[in-house]
Amino acid sequence: MLFLVLSILCSVIVGVIFKITRKYNSNPIQIIALNYLTALALCYFTFSPNLAEVDAKAPWNIYIAIGVLLPFILLVLVASIKHMGIVKTDAAQRLSLFIPILAAWLIFKEEFNSYKVVGLVVGFLALLFILRKQSENTQNKWFLPAAVLIGFGVIDILFKQVALYTTLPYPTSLFVVFCIALAVAILISIYEMTTKKTKLAPKNILFGALVGIFNFGNILFYLKAHKAFAENPSTVFAGMNMGVIILGSLTGLLFFREKLSKINFIGIFLALISIILIVISQFK
Numbered sequence: 001m002l003f004l005v006l007s008i009l010c011s012v013i014v015g016v017i018f019k020i021t022r023k024y025n026s027n028p029i030q031i032i033a034l035n036y037l038t039a040l041a042l043c044y045f046t047f048s049p050n051l052a053e054v055d056a057k058a059p060w061n062i063y064i065a066i067g068v069l070l071p072f073i074l075l076v077l078v079a080s081i082k083h084m085g086i087v088k089t090d091a092a093q094r095l096s097l098f099i100p101i102l103a104a105w106l107i108f109k110e111e112f113n114s115y116k117v118v119g120l121v122v123g124f125l126a127l128l129f130i131l132r133k134q135s136e137n138t139q140n141k142w143f144l145p146a147a148v149l150i151g152f153g154v155i156d157i158l159f160k161q162v163a164l165y166t167t168l169p170y171p172t173s174l175f176v177v178f179c180i181a182l183a184v185a186i187l188i189s190i191y192e193m194t195t196k197k198t199k200l201a202p203k204n205i206l207f208g209a210l211v212g213i214f215n216f217g218n219i220l221f222y223l224k225a226h227k228a229f230a231e232n233p234s235t236v237f238a239g240m241n242m243g244v245i246i247l248g249s250l251t252g253l254l255f256f257r258e259k260l261s262k263i264n265f266i267g268i269f270l271a272l273i274s275i276i277l278i279v280i281s282q283f284k
Helices: 002-023 028-047 058-095 098-106 114-130 144-166 170-195 202-228 233-254 262-280
Strands: none
Touching: 002 028, 002 058, 002 202, 002 233, 028 058, 028 170, 028 202, 058 114, 058 144, 058 170, 058 233, 058 262, 098 114, 098 144, 114 262, 144 170, 202 233, 233 262
């Protein structure tokens, strides 16, 4: 259970760091690039991936797709936290689990029971309520958390495809993905530094290192939690998603004074109900 709690904490802290960077006028793409550099180093020293095992038969199309998507979706995540807050962004990120579930139903023809169907319906209602703007908010950028939901959902599908490729250990595949994501983030940074004449600032290095540490910690402890609960993976699945929504909501409300309407609170409650129903569906 400790690993699960640590994974939840690391996930929420990443959002908190991005929220704090606003006060220091930091550069998101530089932070994201340095985040992948840090995560890459930690992945190498923690898992000692054998890159000699990576050959032409590896799922390079999936590796490249994830590596390209990750930095762009993180940029959208930063923008969503800035304009819509941690509460709505975290909830949208966790509700992204509906994308792979729908893909399993529509693409892979997986059979659905009534619990999963009701869970999806409740989850859709939760999303509508969570993203509903307050009347005084004239610049409701709901499309940002919506893009976070879709983006992380697609990435989740791709990571599941990577997990099916058992010829390579998962940490080795993760290392390759981080390498591609770092390369993409560096290219974007170079383009920005060339066109906008921006420079690499020490504050961005610090924030990037912190995001990388907690980003990697989230992955590391999540894998350890799955290993500890090997016979009951649904416990990890439910605990992680519900824990992030609850802790992210409390953090946004108490520390950043984010304003939510009653409709938004109902949406967060429905999101938790939805996740519970989907977990129950795994046992039926």
